[in-house]
Amino acid sequence: MKKELVERLLPGLTHDVEYYEKLYPERDVKNGAIVTRYAPSPTGFVHVGNIFQLYISKKMARQTGGILFLRIEDTDQERLVENGITKIIQDVAPFGIQFDEGALSETEEKGNYGPYIQSKRKEIYQTYAKDLLLKGLAYPDFTTKEEVDAMRKEQENSKRRIGYYGKWARSRFLSEEEIESKLDQGLPYIIRLRNPGDFNNKVVVEDGIRGKLEFPEDDIDQVLIKNDGLPTYHFAHVIDDHLMHTTHVIRGDEWVSSLPVHIGLHKILGFKPPIYCHIPPLSKKEGSTIRKLSKRKDPEMAVSYYHEMGIPIEAVMLYLETIANSNFEEWYLAHPEEDPENFELTFSKIGTSGALFDMEKLLNISRNFLSKISAEDFYQRILSWSETYDQEWKRKLEQEKETSISFLNIERICEKPRKDYAMYSEVKNGMWYIFKDFEPQEYEWQKITNKDEILQILDTYMKEYYDHSDNEEVWFNKVKLCCDTLGYALNMKEYKNNPEKFKGNVADFTTVIRVALTSKSRTPNLYDIMNILGEEEIKWRIEKLRK
RNA sequence: GGCCCCUUGGUGAACUGGUUAACACGUUUCCCUCUCAAGGAAAAGAGUAGGAGUUCGAGCCUCCUAGGGGUCACCA
Numbered sequence: 001m002k003k004e005l006v007e008r009l010l011p012g013l014t015h016d017v018e019y020y021e022k023l024y025p026e027r028d029v030k031n032g033a034i035v036t037r038y039a040p041s042p043t044g045f046v047h048v049g050n051i052f053q054l055y056i057s058k059k060m061a062r063q064t065g066g067i068l069f070l071r072i073e074d075t076d077q078e079r080l081v082e083n084g085i086t087k088i089i090q091d092v093a094p095f096g097i098q099f100d101e102g103a104l105s106e107t108e109e110k111g112n113y114g115p116y117i118q119s120k121r122k123e124i125y126q127t128y129a130k131d132l133l134l135k136g137l138a139y140p141d142f143t144t145k146e147e148v149d150a151m152r153k154e155q156e157n158s159k160r161r162i163g164y165y166g167k168w169a170r171s172r173f174l175s176e177e178e179i180e181s182k183l184d185q186g187l188p189y190i191i192r193l194r195n196p197g198d199f200n201n202k203v204v205v206e207d208g209i210r211g212k213l214e215f216p217e218d219d220i221d222q223v224l225i226k227n228d229g230l231p232t233y234h235f236a237h238v239i240d241d242h243l244m245h246t247t248h249v250i251r252g253d254e255w256v257s258s259l260p261v262h263i264g265l266h267k268i269l270g271f272k273p274p275i276y277c278h279i280p281p282l283s284k285k286e287g288s289t290i291r292k293l294s295k296r297k298d299p300e301m302a303v304s305y306y307h308e309m310g311i312p313i314e315a316v317m318l319y320l321e322t323i324a325n326s327n328f329e330e331w332y333l334a335h336p337e338e339d340p341e342n343f344e345l346t347f348s349k350i351g352t353s354g355a356l357f358d359m360e361k362l363l364n365i366s367r368n369f370l371s372k373i374s375a376e377d378f379y380q381r382i383l384s385w386s387e388t389y390d391q392e393w394k395r396k397l398e399q400e401k402e403t404s405i406s407f408l409n410i411e412r413i414c415e416k417p418r419k420d421y422a423m424y425s426e427v428k429n430g431m432w433y434i435f436k437d438f439e440p441q442e443y444e445w446q447k448i449t450n451k452d453e454i455l456q457i458l459d460t461y462m463k464e465y466y467d468h469s470d471n472e473e474v475w476f477n478k479v480k481l482c483c484d485t486l487g488y489a490l491n492m493k494e495y496k497n498n499p500e501k502f503k504g505n506v507a508d509f510t511t512v513i514r515v516a517l518t519s520k521s522r523t524p525n526l527y528d529i530m531n532i533l534g535e536e537e538i539k540w541r542i543e544k545l546r547k
Numbered sequence: 548g549g550c551c552c553c554u555u556g557g558u559g560a561a562c563u564g565g566u567u568a569a570c571a572c573g574u575u576u577c578c579c580u581c582u583c584a585a586g587g588a589a590a591a592g593a594g595u596a597g598g599a600g601u602u603c604g605a606g607c608c609u610c611c612u613a614g615g616g617g618u619c620a621c622c623a
Contacts, residue, residue, distance in 0.1 A: 041623055159549090160549090162548090162549075192621095214551090232621070233622070236623095260551095352552080367584090507581055514581080515582095
């Protein structure tokens with residue numbers, strides 16, 4: 001196409017393709033380093049699936065000495081959300097994901113391959129489109145959306161392959177005179193690729209995760225530049241990943257079907273395509289059907305859900321790691337002390353079929369994780385969680401720091417620590433009775449519910465056996481003695497053999513003390529709890545029961 | 548509808564042509580035990596979607612069928 005006409009189609013461009021090729025030279029990274037990116041639309045919404053993808057990207061970049069950058073794909077003006085970029089970065093940061101380069105906020109960025117926001121790269125895309133126009137590999141299309149729709153209907157009715165290709169690509173055949181006259185009329189237009197591809201040819205692509213993939217060659221005249229002058233996703237990503245020297249494109253597998261388009265585009269533009277790695281979607285079972293996790297239908301899949309429930313991000317990451325490479329779990333079990341960072345992730349071991357998101361397994365991982373951290377660490381985590389989700393609880397925790405930590409420390413420093421909690425939000429319910437001003441709502445009496453019997457047990461125990469300075473062994477021996485004098489079996493075996501000989505057993509007996517002191521029938525070790533409560537509080541709580 | 552991808556116990560999965568199909572979560576049982584949470588021991592649960600073929604031998608290779616998913620925009 002003649003230069004003057006091209007200038008009319010895409011006016012005001014000051015550089016040519018060579019300029020940009022020189023502007024963004026090869027990256028100075030060692031051989032085999034993976035350069036990859038996270039390229040979201042700035043909708044401000046991050047989803048566990050995104051974190052999954054991001055985790056894989058980050059891990060791959062780190063373990064090869066490569067680069068992970070953030071590029072914002074905002075070529076769809078209608079979907080912009082205010083502060084979307086900042087929101088994304090904030091949602092992702094707690095998961096330990098920092099970008100080596102790219103957008104930092106709505107207005108700032110770092111790195112030598114920018115701009116990293118596509119709307120700011122308009123001229124670059126147009127320059128490449130212009131080059132294609134000059135070479136006759138692209139053309140303007142004045143067809144309206146309505147006309148395209150009508151064409152599709154016609155194709156559907158006549159059972160033909162749908163799309164703007166071959167002889168259906170009517171604007172392909174416009175003469176330069178016709179184009180000029182339409183421009184004179186001021187008609188809106190887009191730029192399409194004049195696709196030399198042949199649907200009957202096969203293209204074989206080696207996917208980094210799935211291996212060999214075979215498709216018919218793409219022959220559709222894809223839209224390169226939209227009516228608003230911005231590029232489509234296909235065109236923009238191909239140019240960006242070329243200029244930014246991305247080595248691996250890691251993305252969701254909803255993209256595999258557009259792979260032929262992207263491969264074709266690279267070829268036409270003379271670029272070497274990156275390695276495409278398509279990761280499977282996280283799915284969910286709903287009734288009997290399995291479907292991909294969706295941000296609209298599954299609010300619990302939003303990253304904010306994890307923050308709200310107080311599921312430690314480390315646990316989420318561990319879970320995602322086990323999904324990504326199932327040999328991780330085995331490795332982690334074998335090397336419990338090692339930093340999960342040291343595990344080497346392998347592309348080829350990433351499954352291809354799409355895992356069901358298993359909340360139960362995640363919570364199990366979380367419980368294990370929380371059982372291994374120190375009580376102080378746990379306390380701090382609950383504190384910072386409650387900062388945003390339960391202010392009143394936070395104040396309580398701050399006032400009672402010592403007590404809280406002691407409580408969280410019960411049966412923690414030992415070979416087989418307790419695994420009571422999977423989420424920070426669960427702690428309050430299991431812990432509140434430890435504080436001085438606790439007001440019991442309801443006592444969870446079990447087998448023994450008769451008030452006189454309860455009071456007799458408590459009185460006898462408190463008067464004749466209780467001594468706050470006893471150590472655990474002495475304490476428990478006294479409990480047993482008290483049992484005995486009141487007609488409760490102190491030996492479980494004996495009780496099981498002749499239950500009719502006793503009023504109950506040690507368990508029933510201690511349950512009375514437990515419930516009297518905490519109102520709960522299930523708590524951690526009673527001795528430790530009594531120790532934390534202190535003598536005065538114990539007496540006070542038992543006194544209260546008389547009323 | 549075209550094109551593409553996927554299919555191993557309830558769930559995640561290992562075994563990448565070689566005896567009885569790992570392991571983890573979950574489930575059940577028993578043991579331990581002051582309740583609970585754990586912990587210990589054990590069990591149940593798939594013959595690899597169905598069929599055909601290649602092979603001495605198939606979960607692994609090929610083909611067909613079925614089911615599920617994705618995609619066919621001036622959205623990404």
